[in-house]
């Protein structure tokens with residue numbers, strides 16, 4: 100199994116430090132606002148990585164933090180006139196609710212900065228003792244970047260070059276513009292904790308180092324996060340932890356690609372941020388997850404209406420195929436069927452091949468298209484008996500659902516998914532199922548009376564409204580044109 104390591108910028112053989120045990124940490128959300136689609140991509144990526152590693156027999160311990168103390172949280176809470184921690188507590192409940200709705204599994208540990216103050220103070224004290232950090236007379240504590248010679252190894256930046264473009268007018272008490280805050284002295288009206296350096300609160304970067312140490316240990320297998328965190332956040336985490344322990348911190352650095360919205364960077368200032376809540380109000384959770392993961396996790400995903408529509412069409416096709424299997428199996432007597440596993444096993448081999456190659460969900464989805472196409476061919480195959488078909492289809496369906504649950508899809512009942520999506524589209528085009536069925540009946544009668552002009556008129560009017568009719572031996576069925 101290979102994973103792309105941002106540290107070496109190459110795909111490396113995946114060999115955890117302790118055999119089958121995997122410790123994984125991913126940087127979580129700073130809870131000052133609703134979580135957006137970028138947070139969703141990150142959460143889904145590492146959820147899928149955990150699910151896949153578990154499927155491959157690893158025992159994964161996964162921690163993802165909540166940053167609940169931070170400038171933005173304090174500013175927002177002050178605006179609202181409430182306590183910063185109360186505010187972040189409410190936000191965390193909301194983030195968890197939305198992530199649950201999206202069907203992202205919760206990590207094993209969800210540590211919060213405010214609940215790790217003692218560890219953080221301990222960590223910072225030790226860095227001062229070892230000469231990697233220093234307190235200022237104002238009660239701030241800084242990490243001395245120059246004291247850690249390997250600084251810049253993840254982002255491939257040279258500290259000397261970093262000075263270009265960095266503000267030279269440093270904060271009072273900071274010895275070098277590159278140094279970053281481990282502990283911030285309390286300002287008027289800010290939440291604070293007692294520390295050896297006076298009242299204050301942790302800087303952002305230190306919490307991840309302290310939480311990793313507490314929940315996962317000195318060395319971890321996988322450290323993850325969005326690509327935007329490589330510098331300075333992850334660079335600083337490495338410096339803090341490795342300065343303290345003298346050991347390599349994370350073996351594999353895995354970074355997920357970011358989101359653009361209609362080709363533009365997603366940002367608060369552009370006002371184009373899409374919250375997960377808003378996305379869920381418009382799209383099924385699995386459509387969102389499929390849209391975000393149909394490309395490799397490291398790719399940038401552009402979020403726009405066309406991509407969502409395409410994702411809906413694809414998921415509709417997948418679920419319709421699964422429903423076709425159900426229909427076929429239910430309409431044929433399936434007693435004493437001996438499952439024929441060849442196609443199911445082949446699918447699993449291909450799935451493992453794809454996912455062993457740096458969690459290549461894009462390839463896994465390409466395989467899914469192939470197998471769905473094949474299923475439709477099997478069902479239509481005139482040379483195979485019903486028994487032969489059922490022997491192939493039942494294990495295939497079970498295997499598809501089992502494997503693609505790892506990608507966090509096919510957790511819904513096919514018939515329900517289809518009916519919900521159809522309802523949504525019917526709502527958009529303001530036509531009811533009853534109206535369609537009554538028109539189909541009128542058309543049947545017209546045909547019976549050999550009034551083909553009227554029959555065609557009915558078909559055309561439905562077609563214009565966005566409804567396709569499909570005639571077969573069993574009668575006429577309808578579908579949403581846009582989804583076909």
Ligand SMILES: [Zn+2]
Nearest residue numbers: 126307332336
């Ligand atoms: Zn972090």
